[in-house]
Amino acid sequence: MNKLIRSSAKCLRAGAAVYLPGSSACARLLSAAAGEQKDVGDMVKKDKVVVFIKGTPAQPMCGFSNAVVQILRMHGVDDYAAYNVLDDQDLRQGVKDFSNWPTIPQVYFNGEFVGGCDILLQMHQNGDLVKELKKLGVHSNLLDAEKESK
Amino acid sequence: MLPTVLHCVRPVSTALSFSRPLAHFRPHMDPDPSRPVERAITTKLTNALTPEHLEVHNESHMHAVPPGSESHFRVLVVSPQFGGLSLIQRHRLVNEALREELSTCVHALAIQAKTPEQWGSNPSLAKSPPCMGGSRGDHTVEEKLKAGRE
Numbered sequence: 460m461n462k463l464i465r466s467s468a469k470c471l472r473a474g475a476a477v478y479l480p481g482s483s484a485c486a487r488l489l490s491a492a493a494g495e496q497k498d499v500g501d502m503v504k505k506d507k508v509v510v511f512i513k514g515t516p517a518q519p520m521c522g523f524s525n526a527v528v529q530i531l532r533m534h535g536v537d538d539y540a541a542y543n544v545l546d547d548q549d550l551r552q553g554v555k556d557f558s559n560w561p562t563i564p565q566v567y568f569n570g571e572f573v574g575g576c577d578i579l580l581q582m583h584q585n586g587d588l589v590k591e592l593k594k595l596g597v598h599s600n601l602l603d604a605e606k607e608s609k
Numbered sequence: 610m611l612p613t614v615l616h617c618v619r620p621v622s623t624a625l626s627f628s629r630p631l632a633h634f635r636p637h638m639d640p641d642p643s644r645p646v647e648r649a650i651t652t653k654l655t656n657a658l659t660p661e662h663l664e665v666h667n668e669s670h671m672h673a674v675p676p677g678s679e680s681h682f683r684v685l686v687v688s689p690q691f692g693g694l695s696l697i698q699r700h701r702l703v704n705e706a707l708r709e710e711l712s713t714c715v716h717a718l719a720i721q722a723k724t725p726e727q728w729g730s731n732p733s734l735a736k737s738p739p740c741m742g743g744s745r746g747d748h749t750v751e752e753k754l755k756a757g758r759e
Contacts (some may be wrong), residue, residue, distance in 0.1 A: 519741055519743075521741055523717065524741075545743070560704065561704055562718060577696075577721065577735075578700065582696070
C-alpha cells in the first residue's frame with residue numbers, strides 16, 4: 460500500500476495521468492503537464508530507470524518500444540518511469556536533442572542514456588543488463604534464475 | 610580473405626557519385642525502384658566504417674507505412690573500427706554516418722554493430738520485433754515519408 464501511495468505521489472508531482480497496471484505498483488506512465496518546460500535532464504534523474512517510448516507499458520504502439528517494456532518485465536523491473544512521446548511532440552524532439560540520439564525508444568539508468576531497443580536487447584542477451592540493474596540497486600529476476608542454475 | 614557484402618556496395622569510382630546530398634527523388638507517389646535511400650545508407654556506411662561485412666535491409670514493409678516506403682531499416686555492420694568501443698559508441702558512429710537520412714526520411718534504424726571477431730563467432734542477423742502499428746497516423750512518420758518522396 461505504501462509503495463502505491465509513493466508512486467501516486469510521484470505522479471502527482473509530475474502533474475499528469477497515472478497508469479498503474481495490475482494490483483502492484485508497476486511502471487508509472489507519466490507525461491509533463493501542458494505548458495510546463497520540458498526539462499528532459501530533470502525527467503531522467505527523477506527515477507532510477509526511465510524510458511521514453513511510443514505508447515504505454517500496457518499498450519505499446521511500436522514493436523521496438525514493446526521490446527524494451529518486455530525486457531524490463533522479464534527482469535521483473537516494475538518500478539520505472541515511462542513517458543509516452545506520442546502524447547507530446549515537444550517531448551519527442553526534446554528527448555532526441557538531449558541524448559543526441561535520433562530514435563525512440565530511449566532508456567536511461569540513473570540519469571544516463573543507455574541506448575535504444577537494440578542495445579537493451581544485447582545487454583539482456585549478454586548478461587550486462589543484470590549487472591547494470593544490480594549497480595542501480597534494482598534487483599533482476601534473472602539474477603535469481605542465474606544463481607539457481609549454478 | 611575477400612570481404613563479403615550482401616548488398617550492392619559500389620566500387621570506389623561509382624561510390625563517389627553518391628556523395629551529393631540526398632535530395633533528388635522523383636516527386637510522385639509511386640515507390641522508386643532504384644531504392645535511393647537504401648543505396649545512400651549502403652554508401653555512407655561503407656565510406657564511414659569500411660565494413661568487412663554489411664547488410665542493409667529495408668524493413669518498411671513490416672510496418673504501417675505505404676508499400677515501397679523507405680522509412681524503416683535494419684543494418685548489420687561488421688567493422689574493425691568497432692574494436693574497443695562500447696555498444697553505444699558503435700551505434701553513435703552509425704547514427705552519425707546516417708545523420709542526414711535519420712533527420713529526413715528514415716524513421717527507424719535497427720543496428721547491429723560487430724567486430725569481425727564477434728561476427729565470426731556469431732554470424733546471425735537479429736530479427737525486428739513485430740510492428741504494433743504506431744506509424745499509422747503518426748504525423749512525424751508522415752513527414753518523413755513525404756521527405757523520402759520529394
